[in-house]
Amino acid sequence: MPFRILFRAALPALLALALLSACADSSDNKPYVERPVDDLYNGALKSMKEKDYPEAARQFDEVERQHPYSEWASRAQLMAAYANYQAYKYAEAIGTLDRFIELHPGHNDIAYAYYLRALCHYEQISDVGRDQSDTSKAMQDLQDVTKRFPGTAYARDAALKISLTRDHLAGKELEIGRYYQRQKLYIAALGRFRKVVTDFQTTSQVAEAMARLVEVYLALGIPREAQAVAAVLGYNFPSSPWYKESYALLTKQNLAPQTDDGSWISKVFKG
Numbered sequence: 001m002p003f004r005i006l007f008r009a010a011l012p013a014l015l016a017l018a019l020l021s022a023c024a025d026s027s028d029n030k031p032y033v034e035r036p037v038d039d040l041y042n043g044a045l046k047s048m049k050e051k052d053y054p055e056a057a058r059q060f061d062e063v064e065r066q067h068p069y070s071e072w073a074s075r076a077q078l079m080a081a082y083a084n085y086q087a088y089k090y091a092e093a094i095g096t097l098d099r100f101i102e103l104h105p106g107h108n109d110i111a112y113a114y115y116l117r118a119l120c121h122y123e124q125i126s127d128v129g130r131d132q133s134d135t136s137k138a139m140q141d142l143q144d145v146t147k148r149f150p151g152t153a154y155a156r157d158a159a160l161k162i163s164l165t166r167d168h169l170a171g172k173e174l175e176i177g178r179y180y181q182r183q184k185l186y187i188a189a190l191g192r193f194r195k196v197v198t199d200f201q202t203t204s205q206v207a208e209a210m211a212r213l214v215e216v217y218l219a220l221g222i223p224r225e226a227q228a229v230a231a232v233l234g235y236n237f238p239s240s241p242w243y244k245e246s247y248a249l250l251t252k253q254n255l256a257p258q259t260d261d262g263s264w265i266s267k268v269f270k271g
Helices: 035-048 055-066 071-086 090-101 110-122 133-148 153-182 187-200 205-221 223-236 241-252 264-268
Strands: none
Touching: 035 055, 035 071, 055 071, 055 110, 055 187, 071 110, 071 133, 090 110, 110 133, 110 153, 153 187, 153 205, 187 205, 187 241, 205 223, 223 241, 223 264
């Protein structure tokens, strides 16, 4: 049956899980008894309904462990990943999804597995001041969903989330560029700002990146490139405060924005 991503509920308190009766007491020599698959699966669903996601994940794992060759095993594997996702246990969910994708590439719910893995990375996207490895992984997985399963609801939602992911990546490049600029490491800063302009043109960061390029080019004594960047900035973002700042900076040096078809930035935006 199809699965849905639900709104997150508050994470229940994680209670200590009881050990299996076969090993709870070393003096108890009761033989291990395999439970029917439907009992295990229904018990896991009950825990899901009660929003006890850690317990649900444990029970779904038990379905797969006790009945690895049943038709319920693959379903339980996917549900265990979903339960861990709901419990914010992203690493466990991703590990389970990686196994599911490897073992069941033709499964009816394979699109959901790819989508849920992307969500696990996406929901770990942090502020731009921190490491963006999850952002890069989210981008890769989201793009994978759109390419592998075009036309699906998963692909449509993934496409929407890609925009925010790209914005985060661009923001990280900007942050690093600003740091280099403050340290007067202008060549290093230039590389970061150019990357935003060339690789992340559709993000909200591009106007600032161009304004920073104007500042860096002027600091490096390359006014022609500063004028060319300002011209493109003004053409694409005429009402932006970043353009107003760049224009004012140029006029202080008796310069003005000037289009240069030979400049790299003109070629990028024409492309």
